[in-house]
Amino acid sequence: MSNETLTTQIQRFSVNDGPGFRTNVFLKGCSLNCLWCHNPETQSYAKELYWKKRLCVQCGACFDACPNEAINPPVSPEESNREGSSYYKIIKERCDNCMKCVDACIYGALEIVGTPMTIEQILDEVERDDLFYKNSGGGMTLSGGDPVAHVAFSDKLLTAAKKRGIHICLDTTGFCPWEHLELLVNKSDIILLDLKHIDSTVHKKLTGVPNELILQNLSRLVDKGSEIWLRILVIPGYTDSSEYHRKVAAFLSTLSRPMDRIDLIPFHNWCEDKYNWLGRAWPMGELQAIDPADIDYLKDLYESSARKVTIGGSGFEDEN
Secondary structure, eight states, X not given: OOSEEEEEEEEEEEOSSSSSSEEEEEXXXXXXXXXXXXXXXXXXXXXXXXXXXXXXXXXXXXXXXXXXXXXXXXXXXXXXXXXXXXXXSBOXXXXXXXXXXXXXXXXXXXXXXXXXXXXXXXXXXXXXXXXXXXXXXXXXEEESSOXXXXXXHHHHHHHHHHHTTOOEEEEEOOOSOHHHHHHHHTTOSEEEEEEOXXXXXXXXXXXXXXXXXXXXXXXXXXXXXXXXXXXXXXXXXXXXXXXXXXXXXXXXXXXXXXXXXXXXXXXXXXXXXXXXXHTOOOTTTTSOOOOGGGGGGGGGGGTTTBSOEEESOOSSOOOO
């Protein structure tokens, strides 16, 4: 059993993924492939490369360093940065992730996505903000990707975190065998679970998998008595109608008790640069971000489904 896995980021002072100030640990790898994913760098289980064209001076050092002819010859910076340009530095089908191009780049235009970290390294980083956790009621949020996709590592990490007295939020898709989810839930204080789409056929179209297992696991979490913060996505053209949210609320009413909290998460397009850096097209890049104020009316539909309903979600209680 490995004591090390790939992380994409350890984000300090997060306030939207559990109570108080939190440190988010993003593991690399997910069983879903959501079309709107705002962290596309966490989907693959392997190391990847970012190419940040704004930083690239097209010096050719990476081209010379690559042993696999997986780098496109340099062009002028003006050409590569031209709006609509199809130029991308990496020829992916030839790249074996040896990362020699990264070593050769002195401008930071090429960057490894996926850093191997041990449990001790992760928790030592998390504990840097221990004082802020104690003052705000915060802690660590284990996210991704999806922690249940790394169940053995996540189990060891959460066990070690508990021994250090760290408050834990588990951020998961819920798409896994119940035995895996329950193992991690038993060592977590709060479960953050996304409801991607209530219709299984549409869910599969949008994420690559059906939703029956996710809904079944949600029901089991409710029956178990876990503290659940359910995040309901609001995406233009898919989940932004009152009719859709009435269906979600109707499903939630069939569960044995209300959610502890529901966060309505409005779609945004702040992640578009990440897709460009990965050399990937974003299927939802043409959609406009949703103004949180425009969906405030949806809160009323969920009043009976949760003890608290927010737009966007903040780890700090509203003054009113």
